[in-house]
Amino acid sequence: MNLRRLILTNNACYKAGRTITPRGIMLHSTGANNPWLRRYVGPDDGLLGVNRHNNHWNQERPGGRSVCVHAFIGRLADGSIATYQTLPWNHRGWHCGRGVRGSGNDTHISVEICEDNLAGAVYFRRVYNEAVELCVYLCGQFGLTEVDIISHSEGHRLGIASNHADVMHWFPRHGKSMDSFRADVRKVVAESDYEIYTVAKGDSLWKIAAARLGSGARHPEISELNALSSGTLVAGQKLKIPKK
Ligand SMILES: [Zn+2]
Numbered sequence: 001m002n003l004r005r006l007i008l009t010n011n012a013c014y015k016a017g018r019t020i021t022p023r024g025i026m027l028h029s030t031g032a033n034n035p036w037l038r039r040y041v042g043p044d045d046g047l048l049g050v051n052r053h054n055n056h057w058n059q060e061r062p063g064g065r066s067v068c069v070h071a072f073i074g075r076l077a078d079g080s081i082a083t084y085q086t087l088p089w090n091h092r093g094w095h096c097g098r099g100v101r102g103s104g105n106d107t108h109i110s111v112e113i114c115e116d117n118l119a120g121a122v123y124f125r126r127v128y129n130e131a132v133e134l135c136v137y138l139c140g141q142f143g144l145t146e147v148d149i150i151s152h153s154e155g156h157r158l159g160i161a162s163n164h165a166d167v168m169h170w171f172p173r174h175g176k177s178m179d180s181f182r183a184d185v186r187k188v189v190a191e192s193d194y195e196i197y198t199v200a201k202g203d204s205l206w207k208i209a210a211a212r213l214g215s216g217a218r219h220p221e222i223s224e225l226n227a228l229s230s231g232t233l234v235a236g237q238k239l240k241i242p243k244k
Contacts (some may be wrong), residue, residue, distance in 0.1 A: 001133035002082040006041050006048075008058045013068030015060075018092035024148040025135055026096055026108040026155050027181070028069065029166040035116040035123060037074040041084045048084075049077030057086070069095045073130050074114030081126045083134050089141065096155050097162030104160040108150075109138055115170060124174045132181065136188045140196040141238060146182040146189070154178060194225060194240040201235040212241050 008014055030040070038048040042056030057068060070087045087093055095110035096103065104110075113131055116123045135149055153168045155161030171177055197212060205223060210216035223231070225240045233239075 001130060001137065002080070003085065003134070003137070004045075004047070004082055005085045006045060006058075007088065008041075008068055008086045010058045010060060011062070011068045012060050012066060013094045014087060014091065016092070019088075019090045020092045020106055022090060022109045022138075022142045022144070023107040024104070024109070024144065024150060025138055026104050026110050026161070027113070027131065027135075027149065027151045027167050027178070028095060028110060028164075029113040029115045029170055031115065031164075031166060033115060033117045035075045035114045035120075035127075037072055037076060037082065037084055037114065040072050040074075040112070040114065041086060047076045047078075047082070066094050069093055069110040069112040071109075071111045071134065072114060073111065073127050073134065075123075081130050083130055089138065096152055096160065096164075099156055099159040099161050101159030104155045107160070108155070109142075111135070113167065118170050118173055121174060124170075128171075128174070128176060128181070132184045132188060135181075135185045136192070139185065139189065140240075143196065143198050143238075146185040149178075149182055149185060151178050193244075194242050197239045197241045199233045199235055199237040199239060203233055203235070205231050205233065208239070208241070 038051040040057050041048055042051045042058050044050045068087060070089060070093050071083055071085050073083050076082050089109055093105055093110045096105060113127050139145055151168060152161055152164045152166045156163050205219040206216035209219040209222055221242055225242060
């Protein structure tokens with residue numbers, strides 16, 4: 001994953017300044033043939049390239065719309081694939097409208113994949129894999145699993161999003177679905193050599209090592225994996241725990 005950060009601080013959504021506790025991830029795709037990140041993310045940081053129409057989303061209301069997402073996946077100016085984080089992950093985004101049961105804006109981190117003409121197999125594979133890696137990362141950060149990942153269209157069926165088809169107008173053209181996406185996330189998580197533990201009140205490294213690794217004396221393994229300089233832990237802190 002090539003994860004970069006350019007927060008859309010001029011967007012009214014960012015300025016609204018509301019936060020959420022992320023309970024899931026919602027996958028979107030842009031619905032327009034424009035795989036270049038600079039269409040949505042700007043100004044140019046030297047990698048994105050210049051958006052000559054200056055219509056990226058780092059403005060109050062892009063195209064007059066109240067929209068903002070947490071991340072975009074697409075092409076840099078050199079053609080390579082990257083992810084740009086465009087809102088703090090726990091910021092309340094404006095990405096899915098509402099459904100009959102409420103709004104995923106209150107619960108979900110939004111990931112927007114830039115579409116090409118929907119036919120490019122190589123482009124699809126690359127952005128799909130980038131999205132899998134990003135979701136693995138976010139699941140680790142927020143204690144989520146693959147079952148917490150939905151598409152905008154699934155969000156609509158669950159009653160928490162507007163009636164859009166993304167990403168299911170695209171993925172099946174390349175032999176993928178949300179089920180295969182979730183399975184791929186699950187597979188990558190299973191292959192990683194650590195899992196994420198959220199520190200609880202009263203935890204110590206010794207206690208965690210005793211509970212998770214079978215011996216408190218193994219606590220230096222946790223310190224090392226997380227590059228901890230002291231043993232001080234804070235409730236809510238995420239720690240990588242070796243799987244073996
Ligand atoms: Zn969408």
